[in-house]
Amino acid sequence: MSNYSRRKFLKTGGALLAASSLPISMVEMAFGKDSEQNFTFAYISDSHITQIKGNKFVRNWDRGLIRAVAEANLLDPRPDFVFYGGDIAQLGKPEEIDHGLEILGALRGDIHYVMGEHDYYVDLGDYWRKQLGPDHYSFDHKGVHFVVLNSILTHEEWMHRKWDTGMDRMKQMARLDNPNGQPFMVGDKQRSWLKADLGTVSKDTPVVVFSHSPLQKIYKGWNFWTDDAEQVQALLKPFDKVTVLYGHVHQIQTNQIGNISFHAAMATAWPWPYPSTYTQQESYLPKLTVDMNRADPFFERDATGWQFINLHSGNVDVHYTLPDNEARVVAFDEKLGHPVDTKYQAVADRTSPQKHY
């Protein structure tokens, strides 16, 4: 493809880890007109660090995060910063958050954090905020406005009802398929804050929003869903270029709604099935999404991974790095006006044996 240039993204020298599995060169979009402003950042999410007892943690989930950190440290050119997309912990225990942060401490460069429901519901985010600061904030970087939202709030009356312990509340929320589950929401207060925050940003400034849950409605039964998604989208509508990056779903998802591009992050811990594989309920996976391969449980890192983001001309290309599978690139297509998987768009090009059923 003539308009693509090959460029080295990951260092290979001295990296035994990289030798066996890492794609050592990646495809990226040709640089846009303001090449000075182009930059990359890494995106790691959903590690679900689980304390068993004392200093014992679930090995599998530890290994996923350790591997993502090691691989992200090999990125070349260096990303400007790293985003962590939420759910450091499984049950929000201080021991789990601290153990996760200790592993993430090996990352080179600054890290920005997003709150996940598994970090939040034991103490309504107190320990997370004590360690990491506010759960919603914004900043500007090289002409791009970044916004972080806490999208995993729910009805006030449910959060504040008389629970025996915070852990009882957490266990209700930690179960993805809980039939008594509560829907995620950004809420009035944060939407007012977002409105004021965006009020000072010019409409031609690219905006990148991070949330833990999708700011779109895919499947309510597993909270692949944010209740006030449309209201948040309406606040983002006046801007020329908007990208929403989210975690929670543990799988690749791609969508375009009006001016807003959506990309989901893979988890470092374990992959989730696409909602369509649960046949008792209807779900709405965006049709732009090219499903991930069916995961092989015998390779415990299969269908997990991390991603790095190339921001060029204000649009986002997501490079998904899968340890036991072919890397994927979902890039913004200027002509089509939405993100496309650079390889697997045509059905015939998709890897066939890993059918979902």
Added chain:
Amino acid sequence: MDSRTMRHITAGIMFLASGLVVIPAQADEFDQADLDRWQQEYMSVVEQGEKLFHGGLGNENTVSCDQCHPNGANTHPETYPKFQQQLGRVVVLGEMINWCIMNPLESEALALDDSSMVALQAYIHHERRGGELAPGKH
């Protein structure tokens, strides 16, 4: 015992015997109350399976089935028995469940007729009800 008494006993035995012949035939009859009870028996095992599937197995590392398989999704029970290529032989669903119990859950395999194994399978199949059987399908 005189012959008359003997005849009465014989008649009584024949009566009982004829009754025994009739009873099994009647046992095949069932009504809505029976169906309701059998469904309730089944659902109680499904519910037990749901609990085991969602952290009820008591494995030390606390990892639960639903963490990877919400609503039992991506377990495709309708494809078993099948050649499980990673194990190199044809297995029933219970053997794959045991693989999960031994590996991600880092625990001990269950006997295939263990009541917990039956309950786990009842839950997994129940969440996949209505689908077509596809034994052997990879």
